[in-house]
Amino acid sequence: MPARTAARRPVRAAAATAVVAAVAGTALMPLSAYAAPNDGTGVLKVTIADLDPSGPLKRGGAAETFDLTVTNTSDKAAVFHPQLIGTPSGPSPLQKDDVTFKVVAADGQPATSFIEQKDGGWQGKFHAAGKPAGDGYEVPANSALTWKVTIGLSTNYPSNLGDFKLEVPPSSELTKDGTASHTLKTDSVFKAGKLNTWFDGFGACQGSTAPDCLELNVKYLADGDGAFNTELATRLELEAAGFGTPDFQVRAQVDGKWQDVKSDSVAFNLPEISKGFGAASGERTTRLQVKLVPKTKLTKAAQIDLKAKVAFAKGNPKVIAAATGKIELAPATSSSPSPTTSASPSPSASASASASASASPSASASTTAAAGGTTGTTSTGSGSLANTGADSNTGLYSALAAALVTTGGAAVWLGARRRKAVSQA
Structure with missing residues (x-):
């Protein structure tokens, strides 16, 4: 890897992490507030x-x-x-x-x-x-x-x-x-819990280094007593400036095989979680591939906003938990290899579609650099996030994010000035 590229990536990753940390979820208001x-x-x-x-x-x-x-x-x-x-x-x-x-x-x-x-x-x-x-x-x-x-x-x-x-x-x-x-009062001593969901495990698609495809995990973890008595559905929204759901393809890894995820004009419907999911179920992971459609209108690399919203599969549509994040995709060149469509083991145990009793999510935002220069950022979410009201697109958070991006850009510019001065010396 060229020294210049190696020096540039930490600054870019730090700026991306700062932006995600600034874009927070909205507290869900009680019904009495209306x-x-x-x-x-x-x-x-x-x-x-x-x-x-x-x-x-x-x-x-x-x-x-x-x-x-x-x-x-x-x-x-x-x-x-x-x-x-x-x-x-x-x-x-x-x-x-x-x-x-x-x-x-x-x-x-x-x-x-x-x-x-x-x-x-x-x-x-x-x-x-x-x-x-x-x-x-x-x-x-x-x-x-x-x-x-x-x-x-x-x-x-x-x-x-x-x-x-x-x-x-x-x-x-x-x-x-x-x-x-x-x-x-109910008839038993009860510890109220919540459902958490978040993104992690960003990486290049299997068998490909093309910048138009990225893999990631959607994770779920419940705490407290009891369990959900109905299936849980997750809707994944993907959006870039001027682009939406029709510009993307999403696949989920189910029982070791990649399957296309159906969508409507708004979001992709991820595999449902069976009823009975609770703290005893441990951590659940759904591995996804997100790819630009072959005839994408994107002409250069773009930041893609991710939103995952969890609710009952039937009945009450209230959002129980939500997560937000960002990835970067770019159109593939004619020489870029396409991701394999054959089923193969996940890169690690954490990328499987099964449940495991691993540690709970960190409350801080994180960023992972993927192969091919693609990055992904994420912030954790729970039932305190709403599906209405202010979110990462509103004025306050946009202003904070813009300020942090500007700070990151300034850091890159100063780094370039220093490297130029050293080379001239």
Whole structure:
């Protein structure tokens, strides 16, 4: 390797690592954050009475009932649109049939109750039977209305979920202290965990040094008690400036053989993880090849943004875990060999598609130089990353990344100046 090339690569790798460290994920906001803002003009106040029975909830066991009361503190009638937000402890999103929910008015008047999943969260709503949901309840001046709310856990309630918190969120109808919440305890001591996913293992494609193909790992590791009770799906998004999914080919190594990964206009659907995945499953690795299509419109090397989003394969679409990273690809020349299509062993044990009980992911970003001068960078992710809101493409992180890239470029320029001065001396 020429001395000039060897001197240049560490600077380039350091700059790439700094950029990834600056591009962080977005914390997933609780569903209550989407509630109508409380401007302090509301006149209603909600209270939740003790549960009956008061014992812990059991999966498939008896439900518990509590009184939900709304009091009008003003001299005029006011309208109340009741809703309860449920937040379980643990990584699994809730399916609609995981929790049972029923409401009747304390005076015996029937109510229509139902469950919604806004942005993947759990919402229990109700309204007077026979009336439109948008009408709400009219609470007379200086009076109160009470409903009996019954909550239970079905046999489907995931084993990696624990206590279930219910909250009446802030709204413009309520006073500033008019909200209420209560946590429903489950029948066992529970350690809540999370699902982590990240990229690593960047390297040249098997049998090729062409710059249009790169291999990498997508890794998964769960912690805490219990396991997911449904299959997990991962969608891989690839994007470069002006280019998207149609410009790439992705293959996954399954049982030692490379298989094409299907895609839609947005992302590639990676092999699913079987239900029952949890901490006892250890670390899971899916080995991938990412390649430019033969008729790519790219004319030079380009940075490719990677995004992996994990969610249930069916039902609730809420993102459970996510990871981001970058790779660099360039069009292959006519003399560049193509990657082999035959099945062969992975470069190392860590690149297999099986699960292993290896160490947990590092929280820091990393970078690995691949053959042919191709680089890959990655940052770890977990359930705290969102599929909406700010991400690595937003203004703040873009500005940070741009500043760091500029710093890296300055380092390369200064290095070149020093080498030139030494050679002239």
